[in-house]
Amino acid sequence: MRARVALDAHGSDENPGPEVAGALAAIAEAQTEIVLVGDQPRLEAEVRKLRGNIPAELSFVHAPDVITMEDAPAKARRKKDASMVRAFDLVKAHQAEAVVTAGNSGAAMMLGTLVVGRLPGVIRPAIVNHFPTIDGGTTIMLDMGANVDCKPEWLAQFATMGSIYARSVLKIAEPRVGLVANGTEEGKGSESVRATHELLKTAPVKYIGLVEPHELFKGGCDVFVVDGFAGNLILKTTEGVVDAVFTLLKREIKARPLAMLGAMLAAPAFRAVKAKSDYDEYGAATLLGVDGAAFIGHGRSNPKAIKNAIKFARRMVESGANEAIASGLAANPPERISRG
Amino acid sequence: MRARVALDAHGSDENPGPEVAGALAAIAEAQTEIVLVGDQPRLEAEVRKLRGNIPAELSFVHAPDVITMEDAPAKARRKKDASMVRAFDLVKAHQAEAVVTAGNSGAAMMLGTLVVGRLPGVIRPAIVNHFPTIDGGTTIMLDMGANVDCKPEWLAQFATMGSIYARSVLKIAEPRVGLVANGTEEGKGSESVRATHELLKTAPVKYIGLVEPHELFKGGCDVFVVDGFAGNLILKTTEGVVDAVFTLLKREIKARPLAMLGAMLAAPAFRAVKAKSDYDEYGAATLLGVDGAAFIGHGRSNPKAIKNAIKFARRMVESGANEAIASGLAANPPERISRG
Numbered sequence: 001m002r003a004r005v006a007l008d009a010h011g012s013d014e015n016p017g018p019e020v021a022g023a024l025a026a027i028a029e030a031q032t033e034i035v036l037v038g039d040q041p042r043l044e045a046e047v048r049k050l051r052g053n054i055p056a057e058l059s060f061v062h063a064p065d066v067i068t069m070e071d072a073p074a075k076a077r078r079k080k081d082a083s084m085v086r087a088f089d090l091v092k093a094h095q096a097e098a099v100v101t102a103g104n105s106g107a108a109m110m111l112g113t114l115v116v117g118r119l120p121g122v123i124r125p126a127i128v129n130h131f132p133t134i135d136g137g138t139t140i141m142l143d144m145g146a147n148v149d150c151k152p153e154w155l156a157q158f159a160t161m162g163s164i165y166a167r168s169v170l171k172i173a174e175p176r177v178g179l180v181a182n183g184t185e186e187g188k189g190s191e192s193v194r195a196t197h198e199l200l201k202t203a204p205v206k207y208i209g210l211v212e213p214h215e216l217f218k219g220g221c222d223v224f225v226v227d228g229f230a231g232n233l234i235l236k237t238t239e240g241v242v243d244a245v246f247t248l249l250k251r252e253i254k255a256r257p258l259a260m261l262g263a264m265l266a267a268p269a270f271r272a273v274k275a276k277s278d279y280d281e282y283g284a285a286t287l288l289g290v291d292g293a294a295f296i297g298h299g300r301s302n303p304k305a306i307k308n309a310i311k312f313a314r315r316m317v318e319s320g321a322n323e324a325i326a327s328g329l330a331a332n333p334p335e336r337i338s339r340g
Numbered sequence: 341m342r343a344r345v346a347l348d349a350h351g352s353d354e355n356p357g358p359e360v361a362g363a364l365a366a367i368a369e370a371q372t373e374i375v376l377v378g379d380q381p382r383l384e385a386e387v388r389k390l391r392g393n394i395p396a397e398l399s400f401v402h403a404p405d406v407i408t409m410e411d412a413p414a415k416a417r418r419k420k421d422a423s424m425v426r427a428f429d430l431v432k433a434h435q436a437e438a439v440v441t442a443g444n445s446g447a448a449m450m451l452g453t454l455v456v457g458r459l460p461g462v463i464r465p466a467i468v469n470h471f472p473t474i475d476g477g478t479t480i481m482l483d484m485g486a487n488v489d490c491k492p493e494w495l496a497q498f499a500t501m502g503s504i505y506a507r508s509v510l511k512i513a514e515p516r517v518g519l520v521a522n523g524t525e526e527g528k529g530s531e532s533v534r535a536t537h538e539l540l541k542t543a544p545v546k547y548i549g550l551v552e553p554h555e556l557f558k559g560g561c562d563v564f565v566v567d568g569f570a571g572n573l574i575l576k577t578t579e580g581v582v583d584a585v586f587t588l589l590k591r592e593i594k595a596r597p598l599a600m601l602g603a604m605l606a607a608p609a610f611r612a613v614k615a616k617s618d619y620d621e622y623g624a625a626t627l628l629g630v631d632g633a634a635f636i637g638h639g640r641s642n643p644k645a646i647k648n649a650i651k652f653a654r655r656m657v658e659s660g661a662n663e664a665i666a667s668g669l670a671a672n673p674p675e676r677i678s679r680g
Contacts, residue, residue, distance in 0.1 A: 134588055148530050190489050212573075214576045217584035229530045229533075233520065237556070237574045238577060239554050241578050243554065245585050248613045253606055262601070262605025263609075267602075268592075268596055269595070270592075273585070273588045276588060277588070
């Protein structure tokens with residue numbers, strides 16, 4: 001399937017620099033067709049500055065307005081000439097198969113759901129985040145914040161969508177699916193988790209039961225299912241702990257001259273850990289369940305993060321993940337799962 | 341107030357070694373009255389082995405049975421001669437003011453609530469965990485798992501109990517209380533969080549609003565209020581991330597001879613970070629809202645963790661935290677808070 005990526009050029013904090021550089025890097029790496037959406041004269045000038053000419057794979061759509069972090073997601077759609085809105089419009093109009101933005105994530109979720117629309121059979125789209133495991137693999141967790149209060153039927157559907165995504169995009173042959181809970185014994189979990197646990201026992205996935213969040217980095221489970229409230233708290237806890245550990249380490253090392261010398265010698269090891277835990281590697285979170293590939297990056301995205309988000313977006317289109325999700329859900333509608 | 345601590349001698353994985361050594365360390369440090377509950381002949385032999393004689397502050401209650409990790413919490417009470425059950429019985433019978441156990445935490449919560457009983461006015465006891473901040477302070481979060489599904493009135497009461505605990509036991513003059521959510525803007529949070537947010541606006545605490553979990557280590561909030569499901573997930577995420585970061589660092593350092601040398605030079609800095617993030621420093625979690633001081637430690641507790649749990653238990657009794665909580669709740673019953 002043809003994979004044209006619509007890139008919102010005015011999403012990141014430092015836009016459009018990271019977007020333009022990331023797009024050019026993606027084209028250099030894999031000749032991806034990219035539509036840069038934003039202030040066209042400025043974008044063209046930026047491209048020429050970086051590489052002299054406009055590559056054949058790159059086209060432009062002029063969109064002079066911008067969605068800011070202050071824009072209420074529900075009202076984003078009204079800014080018809082905003083780069084993010086136009087980027088989602090392109091997918092809706094089948095002029096692109098994927099969209100990447102590093103802007104206001106609430107607005108992006110809203111545009112994905114309302115403008116691009118849901119895949120047939122999807123009750124609620126969900127946000128998927130990727131995590132590195134200590135053995136070099138990748139796990140995913142969903143929902144990371146698109147749906148704050150989730151019904152058991154939605155969570156069961158996240159399991160199916162996540163499993164198909166892991167198989168199609170991450171090439172995991174038989175993804176193990178776990179339901180996030182405060183313990184692994186039968187009967188653990190909130191009321192909603194206990195009801196979902198029953199649904200998942202008969203769902204069309206390799207369900208391994210309740211899992212605790214400290215398993216996230218260990219590699220024993222490929223797809224972690226959680227409601228968007230708890231998922232978002234887990235994500236932000238992860239960021240907070242990594243920050244705190246490295247801040248403390250830096251401070252204690254700086255207080256000791258010998259340790260400073262030691263840290264210089266150990267710097268390549270630190271860099272290797274940083275690269276493994278690096279947000280840039282995965283580029284962006286996936287809004288799964290919409291009728292297109294939608295990737296939402298961090299405001300702090302650098303060119304590498306943008307490039308990798310484009311790469312994942314293209315891979316998702318080419319893998320046929322959405323077609324597989326639509327047919328998977330058609331074969332197992334929520335009603336049938338519920339009767340389980 | 342007299343502070344006698346009943347110590348379950350058969351709770352930790354390596355029991356009774358850590359318990360006996362921890363009790364002796366607590367006595368050596370601060371002449372604490374401790375009742376060791378368990379297999380008395382064995383415990384007496386262990387004490388004599390470690391210090392020759394039985395110190396005056398130490399007494400024994402014989403309890404030949406043991407609660408294991410396999411015992412269902414709801415049935416723990418039936419093992420009348422188990423060390424954990426007898427330790428809680430002592431508080432109930434006013435033969436001790438505090439109880440410390442490193443055993444089955446579900447059973448301990450059940451015994452605290454059913455045997456010792458709730459403080460007047462408390463709807464639900466909650467588990468309090470302590471976290472170190474990067475600036476050397478301490479924050480607490482509750483509930484960490486005693487109540488999986490929480491009503492807004494319970495969460496509002498956790499805020500009051502946590503605030504009084506932080507003032508009495510941690511000596512924070514005016515604790516800042518935050519409600520854990522997936523964002524700080526008005527309207528964020530689950531349905532239950534949004535309802536709690538309204539209650540807290542008029543609660544008798546210094547409420548600073550919605551807080552995200554990456555603030556936990558930064559020191560801008562003293563008391564984090566969360567339901568027991570999400571709280572437990574946050575705790576286990578924290579443990580998982582710290583483990584993963586140090587496992588990865590160790591592996592990358594070992595793969596590089598120069599980095600190995602560097603890590604040796606930097607070892608004191610690593611040890612300082614480990615000490616700051618060390619579970620042993622806080623010893624145990626507090627079951628807050630029961631009519632006594634109840635501290636529940638990790639199965640992996642070492643003598644230092646036991647000693648510190650005893651120290652906190654004693655400090656809690658001497659601070660009059662429970663009396664302050666009972667009068668605080670009497671002055672602000674949930675009905676009045678609800679009416680706002």
